[in-house]
Amino acid sequence: MASRYEIRLSGSGGQGLILLGIILGETASIYENKNAVQSQSYGPEARGGMSKSDVIISDDEIDYPKAYNVDFLLALTQQSFDRYTKEVKKGGIVLYDSTLVHSPKEGDYRLIGLPLHETAVRDIGKSMVINIVSLGAIVKISNIVTIENTEKALLKRVPKGTEELNKKAFYAGVSLAK
Amino acid sequence: MGFNYHSYLREKMMPHIWCSGCTHGIVTKALIRAIDKAKFDKNKVVVVSGIGCASRMPGYLDFNTLHTTHGRALAFATGVKLANPELHVIVVAGDGDAVAIGGNHFIHSCNRNIDMTLVVLNNNIYGMTGGQRSPTTLEGDISSTSVYGSIGNPIDVVNLAIGAGATFVARTTTYHVHQLESYIYSGLMHKGFSVIDAVSACYTAYGRRNKQRYKSAIDMLNYMKNNVVNISAAREMNSEELKGKIIIGIFKDSLEPEYCEEYQKMINRVKNKT
Amino acid sequence: MADIRFIQGNEACALGAIYAGCRFFAGYPITPSSEVAEMLSEELPLVDGVFIQMEDEIAAMAAIIGASLAGKKSMTATSGPGMSLKLENLGYACITEVPCVIVNVQRGGPSTGLPTSPAQADIMQARWGAHGDHPIIALCPSSVSEMFTETVRAFNLSEMFRTPVIVLSDEIIGHMREKIVIPQEGEIPIVNRKKPKVPPHEYKPFKGEEDFVPPMAAFGEGYRYHVTGLSHNEEGFPIQSGELVHQMNVRMHNKIYKNLDKIIKNEVYMCDDAEIIIFALGGAARSSKGAIRHLREEGIKAGLFRPLTIWPFPEEDLRRVCSRAKNVLVVEMNLGQIVFEVERVLSCMGVKIDGMFDSSGEPFTPLSIVRRVKEIFQR
Incomplete structure (x- = not known):
């Protein structure tokens, strides 16, 4: 992979999108010797309203740190789906939550709906791990980093004692995307 | 034989800027004697000041001396002391410097309880800039910015220091020179933040404007002599009886955790863990 | 094994400070710089350093000067409203020649402005904010790695020239996370202030040596000298003589402006054949590089001149790099500040200078810069 790959993670505050971005960035930069940049919107948006976190991954130097020609959009709310699909490039991927996003609009992108929230609640028993379920799905679908390396970065980042739970959530996401 | 001040003074800096009749020199000499009595190594003494007449004092003293910006002396001193707790850090400030522009630093220095000594040369006026009203100008007194009489209660430096948490607080006047030396000495020896409110006199900018009380510079010292009340006597007096009086004595002397020591304990605790 | 991390610019700044030998930090909470203080509150005790949260921004600046005089390398960090107070x-610190580092992670202004959004509107404040004639050094990092290395350089320059140095960052660089390889010990040389070699009675704390910089003793080392914010002589005592005052001001100016080769640093990117050179720094330079990538793909010859040292201004380098260009576009996140300096330096060179300004708090997108460049060419 030579050129930049832009991932935008969008949804609402509290869905753990910043942590999700950090784990993707750490996987790429620490475990795969690539370059990565993560940034986020701050302010009132990050307190329960809209939330977004951008991750750029590249083998080359990364100049502009924000996503503007999105390769992969994760939309965990209808609002974020509506707002950010316009910035997805032709042929890009839009992964949305099939229960939280009720009317996914078709476009010049590959549309994938998965029950991320439902899986977090039903299989893992905690809605808050929706970010880690999403991580599994993103890695599986995009192939931008390997599943093994992501697992390493994930286990290093999550609080002690929650490793098994997070690992379970991660692989639930990987399976969903199969 | 009198005390020999020469070895503590930068004599080439003389003559000093203080007017005749000013009593800041009395505080300076009391401070020198107190430091001498404390047997501090001159190389380890740092005297810090802000801006104003009082703040010119460090320039005349043969120590490490730091003449800073208006009101900020305590903040500079905090950096000096925390960076090297071995140093004996002494701050001198006028009333405007200490409790007007420097009020926030005064409060937080008292609260932090870093082992430093603050001597407030409190002459109730901005002398250097030409006699403007200060936060300690007495109600009704004339200054160049209170030409019809100062409105409102002056700030009581001692009460403010106690309220903010200083652990040694004393007041006396430049008439009571031995007591002044003794209080400064106690402040230097005290482990923690000490405040000495040294009532000083500015005849040029304050006394001359308030002839109802002072006919001469000497009158200002006589006023101190005749109007002081010791703190123990003051406790038996009501507010009417205390009107116009200067309460002197040691108001607070307590040992409480000192900041630099607590910081070092924290370092030891954290480093032992890792 | 290499120490690779994925961290925020502000965190890299804190680690760079420790690497440079900073052992004293005084600060006051303010967005978007607080992560610098937070990280140093954790890191400094581990290296026997001091962290203190002061009562206000003014006190924090005062405390780091006091600490530096007592011999510790010291730093504070803030953003616009705090910078105004500092x-x-x-x-x-300028007139008393006390080395220290001030980090300004710029946000939108004036006043409280846009606390969580980037801006580059404090460029002129950095140069001329403090009253009176004074030289200043200000550095502009553009990546997380540079937040580390430019903080180290800021300490080195402050120690070398006995002067405060500003790290003029912005919210984009301060808050973004990026890969950084932490330099090994010894990889970047560390400069320490020169100490007097003469006995105390011969020491003149404000007498410049050949490089115009006076050696500096710490309080407590036996050199009992006077430090004052009043104009002073070589011994540090206040003076009234206009001639001596002027001499002192000129020496302080010379110690920066006669040592430019040690201070100036730029990135010159694809400028050799460039018809248009974009002048940008910090966060705006990253947008500009993105634009240049697109422009080159379309065959438009664009390059970037990016000062890492913005003050003193890189006059000679800019003139040299722009000598063959037809156009210069100054891209800055403000309503036009550094463009005037560029115009001053490049006047009489026959190069057309345009500006692209924005104070919305949104970073320039590369495509908006591409559009602007095309407009310029179609004119």
Whole structure:
């Protein structure tokens, strides 16, 4: 992979999108010797309203740190789906939550709906791990980093004692995307 | 034989800027004697000041001396002391410097309880800039910015220091020179933040404007002599009886955790863990 | 094994400070710089350093000057509203020649402005904010790695020239996370202030040596000298003589402006054949590089001149690099500040200078810069 790959993670505050971005960035930069940049919107948006976190991954130097020609959009709310699909490039991927996003609009992108929230609640028993379920799905679908390396970065980042739970959530996401 | 001040003074800096009749020199000499009595190594003494007449004092003293910006002396001193707790850090400030522009630093220095000594040369006026009203100008007194009489209660430096948490607080006047030396000495020896409110006199900018009380510079010292009340006597007096009086004595002397020591304990605790 | 991390610019700044030998930090909470203080509150005790949260921004600036005089390398970090307050004692550090580092992670202004959004509107404040004539060094990092290395360079320059140095960052660089390889010990040389070699009675704390910089003793080392914010002589005592005052001001100016080769640093990117050179720094330079990538793909010859040292201004380098260009576009996140300096330096060179300004708090997208460049060419 030579050129930049832009991932935008969008949804609402509290869905753990910043942590999700950090784990993707750490996987790429620490475990795969690539370059990565993560940034986020701050302010009132990050307190329960809209939330977004951008991750750029590249083998080359990364100049502009924000996503503007999105390769992969994760939309965990209808609002974020509506707002950010316009910035997805032709042929890009839009992964949305099939229960939280009720009317996914078709476009010049590959549309994938998965029950991320439902899986977090039903299989893992905690809605808050929706970010880690999403991580599994993103890695599986995009192939931008390997599943093994992501697992390493994930286990290093999550609080002690929650490793098994997070690992379970991660692989639930990987399976969903199969 | 009198005390020999020469070895503590930068004599080439003389003559000093203080007017005749000013009593800041009395505080300076009391401070020198107190430091001498404390047997501090001159190389380890740092005297810090802000801006104003009082703040010119460090320039005349043969120590490490730091003449800073208006009101900020305590903040500079905090950096000096925390960076090297071995140093004996002494701050001198006028009333405007200490409790007007420097009020926030005064409060937080008292609260932090870093082992430093603050001597407030409190002459109730901005002398250097030409006699403007200060936060300690007495109600009704004339200054160049209170030409019809100062409105409102002056700030009581001692009460403010106690309220903010200083652990040694004393007041006396430049008439009571031995007591002044003794209080400064106690402040230097005290482990923690000490405040000495040294009532000083500015005849040029304050006394001359308030002839109802002072006919001469000497009158200002006589006023101190005749109007002081010791703190123990003051406790038996009501507010009417205390009107116009200067309460002197040691108001607070307590040992409480000192900041630099607590910081070092924290370092030891954290480093032992890792 | 290499120490690779994925961290925020502000965190890299804190680690760079420790690497440079900073052992004293005084600060006051303010967005978007607080992560610098937070990280140093954790890191400094581990290296026997001091962290203190002061009562206000003014006090924090004062405390780091005091600590530096007592011999510790010291730093504070803030953003616009705090920077305005620090200027009082920044001027004091200039006239008393006390080394220290001030980090300004710029946000939108004026006043409280846009606390969580980037801006580059404090460029002129950095140069001229403190009253009176004074030289200043200000550095502009553009990546997380540079937040580390430019903080180290800021300490080195402050120690070398006995002067405060500003790290003029912005919210984009301060808050973004990026890969950084932490330099090994010894990889970047560390400069320490020169100490007097003469006995105390011969020491003149404000007498410049050949490089115009006076050696500096710490309080407590036996050199009992006077430090004042008043204009002073070589011994540090206040003076009234206009001639001596002027001499002192000129020496302080010379110690920066006669040592430019040690201070100036730029990135010159694809400028050799460039018809248009974009002048940008910090966060705006990253947008500009993105634009240049697109422009080159379309065959438009664009390059970037990016000062890492913005003050003193890189006059000679800019003239040299722009000598063959037809156009210069200054891209800055403000309503036009550094463009005037560029115009001053490049006047009489026959190059057309345009500006692209924005104060919305949104970073320029590369495509918006591409559009602007095309407009210029179609004119």
